[in-house]
Amino acid sequence: MAQAKFIKKESLAAWLEELGKQHEVLAPRFEGDSIIFRPYDADKGFFIEREATAPPKKAIFPQSEILMKYSHIKDLENPEKIALDVRENIPDSSWVVFGGRPCDARGFTMFDRVYITDKNVDVYYKARRENTFFITLACEKGESTCFCNWVGSGPSDPTGSDILMVPVENGYYLEAVSDRGEALLTSPLLEDGSAKQAASEKFRADADKTMGEAKDISKSPEKLLEVFDNMDFWEEQSAKCISCGACTYLCPTCYCFNVTDEGDGISGARIRSWDNCMSSMFTMEASGHNPRPTKAHRLKNRVGHKFSYYPDLHDGVISCCGCGRCIKSCPVGVDIRELVLNAIACKPSEEEAAND
Ligand code: SF4
Ligand code: SF4
Known part of the structure; x- marks a missing residue:
């Protein structure tokens, strides 16, 4: 022992x-x-x-953390030659x-x-x-x-x-x-x-x-894929979401980040900061196209990632530890448990059933 x-x-x-x-x-x-x-x-x-x-x-x-600091060093004997000094910031x-x-x-x-x-x-x-x-x-x-x-x-x-x-x-x-x-x-x-x-x-x-009754969510990976294209379902589920992002920032299993270089032209730092998939900017591309243009797309991704895509990649492990912080912190009462159970209970539309 x-x-x-x-x-x-x-x-x-x-x-x-x-x-x-x-x-x-x-x-x-x-x-x-x-x-x-x-x-x-x-x-x-x-x-x-x-x-x-x-x-x-x-x-x-x-x-937010500094990953590395950089500076450009000019060679005064040869002004066209500029060296780059990079220092990693490993904690x-x-x-x-x-x-x-x-x-x-x-x-x-x-x-x-x-x-x-x-x-x-x-x-x-x-x-x-x-x-x-x-x-x-x-x-x-x-x-x-x-x-x-x-x-x-x-x-x-x-x-x-x-x-x-x-x-x-x-x-x-x-x-x-x-x-x-x-x-x-x-x-x-x-x-x-x-x-x-x-x-x-x-x-x-x-x-x-x-602990209350543990609901059986073992079918969530395939059920969430089944409702992937059912945007009526996701629009209904996300109707009250105000895209504040509290659920992601307070989530112990959300790990997305963004990287920015901040400097004065000569020197600066590369910084990694938390990102938030509930933000409309999260997947905004430089062209202006956004593959997740609505909050329905974004909430679908948040739930799908934790209860379907991650377990598909990682031996069935659900990427949510059930802490409930997103439920407590959501100002409009979005409950991730209900979203998953609703997706599991969702029946395919007649059109989807006919295409099967
Ligand atoms: S219940 Fe799950 S999704 Fe919600 S904050 Fe906790 S780990 Fe994240
Ligand atoms: S905390 Fe609630 S309202 Fe805010 S982004 Fe998350 S689900 Fe939407």
């Missing part, structure tokens, strides 16, 4: 201080009405009683993400299949991923918007975490999920956890029981 420890609730802050001596620690705390992951600050504390408003995605995939820090939820940690595994493959490696992503440790807090109960159990997960799923923290009386049972997680469990603040194992298992089993 993996190593297990126990930490008293009142020792958590001291543990974060200790971890902060070797790593940059990100922990959630209130900012206004939102719970956001920020560099841990003992004076501001942390808040882990509820899922954070925004996931800790920026730890491995910052909202070299190490981070601990404390207090994310199992859906957040599992969400990072969706990135891994895209950014670290046999054929392509995103060196910026890899550097962060390999130097980021996830200390994840198991959930006590599912919220009304949670559906991690629909996508093969659950409130204490350890996938993607290095340490799973399970609340038990007066503190937390800490289970090492990975070898590197085990290596983090060396603090003198931690006690042997074996006496708390039974309480941890009970907590996890009780949490599983709080």
Whole structure:
């Protein structure tokens, strides 16, 4: 069995201080009405009683990052000769993400299949991923918007975490999920956890029981392809969407980006920033043509990507961890669960049936 420890609730802050001596620690705390992951600050504390408003995605995939800096260097002996100096900006820090939820940690595994493959490696992503440790807090109960159990997960799923923290009386049972997680469990603040194992298992089993019925969405990949050309369906589903993009920016599994060069002509930086497939500009081509000209096309892509195209490419894995943030944050109440279930239930039109 993996190593297990126990930490008293009142020792958590001291543990974060200790971890902060070797790593940059990100922990959630209130900012206004939102719970956001920020560099841990003992004076501001942390808040882990509820899922954070925004996931800790920026730890491995910052909202905006400099990929490289460049400058043109003129040869004064030969003014026509200009050399280009390029300096890559590979991150070299190490981070601990404390207090994310199992859906957040599992969400990072969706990135891994895209950014670290046999054929392509995103060196910026890899550097962060390999130097980021996830200390994840198991959930006590599912919220009304949670559906991690629909996508093969659950409130204490350890996938993607290095340490799973399970609340038990007066503190937390800490289970090492990975070898590197085990290596983090060396603090003198931690006690042997074996006496708390039974309480941890009970907590996890009780949490599983709080999840609502898991709907069968195993047919979503083919069903979403079946409704691909049914724009009446997508117009109806997207009617209330206002294209604000909140659902994508707060999604732990959305990984699209844009790259821009920003400089003064002589020197500058290449910057990668999050992009948003719900924006009308996302697929706008230089000619002015846009292959996804309406919000119906764009919502179709968002849902289709997560529940059909990604699983088709990645052994059936659905690229949604069921965190429910897009449901909570949508100002007009678009619910991705309903979209998927509606697509599964959608019958082909008479014309489509006749063409089959
Ligand atoms: S699509 Fe929605 S429920 Fe799924 S991971 Fe993204 S924010 Fe969470
Ligand atoms: S959050 Fe809601 S309104 Fe905004 S883009 Fe997403 S689905 Fe549309």
